[in-house]
Amino acid sequence: MSNQPSVYEETLKGIWRENPVFVQMLGLCPALAVTNSAINGFAMGAASTFVLVGASFLVSMFRNVIPKQVRITTFIIIIATFVTVADFSLQAFTPALHKELGAFISLIVVNCLILGRQEAFASRNRLPFAVGDAAGMAFGFTLALIMVGGIREILGSGSFFGIPLFGDNFEPWVIMILPPGGFLTLGVLLIIFASIKKMRDKRKLVQIES
Amino acid sequence: MSSENSAGPIRLIVTLGLAGLFSGLVIVSVFLATQPLIKKNQEEALEAAIYRVLPGAETRKIFIEKDGKLEEAASAEGVDAVYAGYDPSGRLVGYGIPSAGSGFQDTINLIYGYNPFEKKIIGMQVLESRETPGLGDKIIKDQNFLDNFSALVVEPVIVAVASGTKTKDNEVDSISGATISSKAVTKIINQGNDKWRKLIDEKTESEGQGK
Amino acid sequence: MEYIWIFVSAAIINNFTLAYFLGLCPFFGVSKKIDTAFRLGLANIFVMVITSVCAWFLNTYILVHAPYLRLMTFIVVIASTVQFVEMLIKKLSPALFKALGLFLPLITTNCAILFLALTQTSRGYNFSEGIFFALGAGAGLTLALVLMAGIREEAELSDLPDVLKGAAMSFLIAGILSMAFMGFAGLFSGA
Numbered sequence: 063m064s065n066q067p068s069v070y071e072e073t074l075k076g077i078w079r080e081n082p083v084f085v086q087m088l089g090l091c092p093a094l095a096v097t098n099s100a101i102n103g104f105a106m107g108a109a110s111t112f113v114l115v116g117a118s119f120l121v122s123m124f125r126n127v128i129p130k131q132v133r134i135t136t137f138i139i140i141i142a143t144f145v146t147v148a149d150f151s152l153q154a155f156t157p158a159l160h161k162e163l164g165a166f167i168s169l170i171v172v173n174c175l176i177l178g179r180q181e182a183f184a185s186r187n188r189l190p191f192a193v194g195d196a197a198g199m200a201f202g203f204t205l206a207l208i209m210v211g212g213i214r215e216i217l218g219s220g221s222f223f224g225i226p227l228f229g230d231n232f233e234p235w236v237i238m239i240l241p242p243g244g245f246l247t248l249g250v251l252l253i254i255f256a257s258i259k260k261m262r263d264k265r266k267l268v269q270i271e272s
Numbered sequence: 273m274s275s276e277n278s279a280g281p282i283r284l285i286v287t288l289g290l291a292g293l294f295s296g297l298v299i300v301s302v303f304l305a306t307q308p309l310i311k312k313n314q315e316e317a318l319e320a321a322i323y324r325v326l327p328g329a330e331t332r333k334i335f336i337e338k339d340g341k342l343e344e345a346a347s348a349e350g351v352d353a354v355y356a357g358y359d360p361s362g363r364l365v366g367y368g369i370p371s372a373g374s375g376f377q378d379t380i381n382l383i384y385g386y387n388p389f390e391k392k393i394i395g396m397q398v399l400e401s402r403e404t405p406g407l408g409d410k411i412i413k414d415q416n417f418l419d420n421f422s423a424l425v426v427e428p429v430i431v432a433v434a435s436g437t438k439t440k441d442n443e444v445d446s447i448s449g450a451t452i453s454s455k456a457v458t459k460i461i462n463q464g465n466d467k468w469r470k471l472i473d474e475k476t477e478s479e480g481q482g483k
Numbered sequence: 484m485e486y487i488w489i490f491v492s493a494a495i496i497n498n499f500t501l502a503y504f505l506g507l508c509p510f511f512g513v514s515k516k517i518d519t520a521f522r523l524g525l526a527n528i529f530v531m532v533i534t535s536v537c538a539w540f541l542n543t544y545i546l547v548h549a550p551y552l553r554l555m556t557f558i559v560v561i562a563s564t565v566q567f568v569e570m571l572i573k574k575l576s577p578a579l580f581k582a583l584g585l586f587l588p589l590i591t592t593n594c595a596i597l598f599l600a601l602t603q604t605s606r607g608y609n610f611s612e613g614i615f616f617a618l619g620a621g622a623g624l625t626l627a628l629v630l631m632a633g634i635r636e637e638a639e640l641s642d643l644p645d646v647l648k649g650a651a652m653s654f655l656i657a658g659i660l661s662m663a664f665m666g667f668a669g670l671f672s673g674a
């Protein structure tokens with residue numbers, strides 16, 4: 063077991079190398095639906111982090127007592143509980159954000175990322191690893207959401223996190239905060255990341271050959 | 273995961289049962305803890321909207337329809353209601369009427385103030401909408417559009433006309449580039465009037481002017 | 484007619500996939516063959532209608548007393564329905580079952596179905612309105628899936644730059660489709 067990655071490494075992988083949105087292509091529904099502004103993306107990311115880390119914590123803690131046949135159902139019960147808690151909390155403490163995110167807070171329960179992490183990792187690993195993995199993935203997810211939300215907000219509203227960036231003469235590219243803008247932003251980001259990866263791979267190839 | 277190959281049915285039921293129990297406890301506790309705050313937020317939002325569309329009002333009462341008449345109620349839970357606003361001296365300012373309908377993109381939810389003495393609309397606020405940002409969503413904030421509703425005659429009906437061509441007191445100047453959203457607003461208000469005006473006018477007359 | 488508006492609105496004007504960003508996992512995952520896409524769409528419609536009916540019963544009789552259990556009960560209903568549909572398909576058409584593979588259980592995590600149940604609740608649709616809503620949403624979903632599959636089938640045959648291959652291309656196609664569908668907005672507003 064000498065190749066076992068450390069907790070630190072398990073956490074880090076979720077941020078870039080195995081980023082849930084850009085690499086694994088999970089959790090796409092919220093990634094596009096509520097990223098019409100950076101703050102909305104951040105709020106969705108924060109709520110998802112709460113659910114993912116909380117669920118992974120419990121699943122890992124009880125992984126040896128949950129029978130195999132009912133594990134998916136149990137995972138769903140745990141996840142749904144956290145989501146309901148998040149939903150009520152947002153409604154009580156930040157009603158404006160809750161209104162913006164709407165039904166998508168509840169939809170966190172069917173975010174394939176969260177259920178996927180329980181099945182693939184949290185149920186098979188010890189507590190610190192499970193929590194680290196969850197935290198990394200959640201952080202990567204939030205980062206991706208802020209990135210998409212930020213781009214759409216800057217181009218579509220001329221602001222970032224609500225702070226106006228350009229003067230009054232800026233004519234916002236309204237399509238960016240509408241549905242097509244979401245698809246296009248993510249598509250372009252994926253192209254950029256694919257290009258970066260291609261350049262990196264080429265450089266590695268050159269290094270190996272030389 | 274569990275090292276057993278196949279857990280017996282009792283174990284499965286117990287696990288699910290415990291999970292459900294735990295989950296239920298957590299959900300109920302959080303619900304009970306947050307409900308007062310949530311209700312308070314909703315109350316405040318509604319109050320703010322009512323007083324915005326009934327300028328000068330500082331207190332309010334809830335009215336629902338009962339047996340073809342307008343009757344005061346303690347709460348508007350689960351039923352359609354209108355809100356009467358009163359100024360500091362207790363005089364009726366008007367009725368805040370919520371109404372909703374389809375807009376350009378999705379449903380528009382709004383509330384407007386109706387003055388039954390002069391039979392005019394005295395205010396309008398959009399509560400919820402998903403209109404096109406930059407165009408249709410001007411119905412929310414564009415002051416020129418909102419000014420249409422500060423003294424709008426309701427008889428026979430409210431009509432939306434092309435931007436800048438308003439001549440009569442029951443006409444609303446549409447937002448240029450957002451005619452459909454503007455028309456939707458007038459349609460929604462007309463619908464609200466169809467539903468409540470008769471009841472409100474009857475009640476106001478039966479109580480005499482200036483109550 | 485109200486029902487027609489609900490159906491057309493859910494299917495085209497406010498298409499669940501192209502306007503509300505729902506059902507994206509199957510949209511980007513399975514939609515490479517028109518045939519499979521269409522059949523998956525049908526399976527989704529079936530699950531949606533059943534979910535709509537169950538949600539209506541739950542809302543009317545049980546959740547009135549415990550609104551906080553809404554999410555939990557909905558997701559359990561959906562998971563059970565999908566399980567049931569899976570068994571049904573396995574029995575009726577093993578070939579289709581094999582073709583759909585993993586995507587069948589994934590219907591459970593299809594946000595479109597849960598969104599359907601939640602929206603039906605918040606809009607206060609009655610029994611029949613709910614069914615038309617489900618049919619419309621499902622039809623729209625199927626439409627989006629089939630469109631995407633058709634375009635990607637063609638795209639497979641053309642010469643694309645490396646970096647565009649795969650996911651990026653699909654997103655750009657989806658963006659253009661979404662823009663096209665925006666043209667349907669205001670369809671009924673003249674009425």
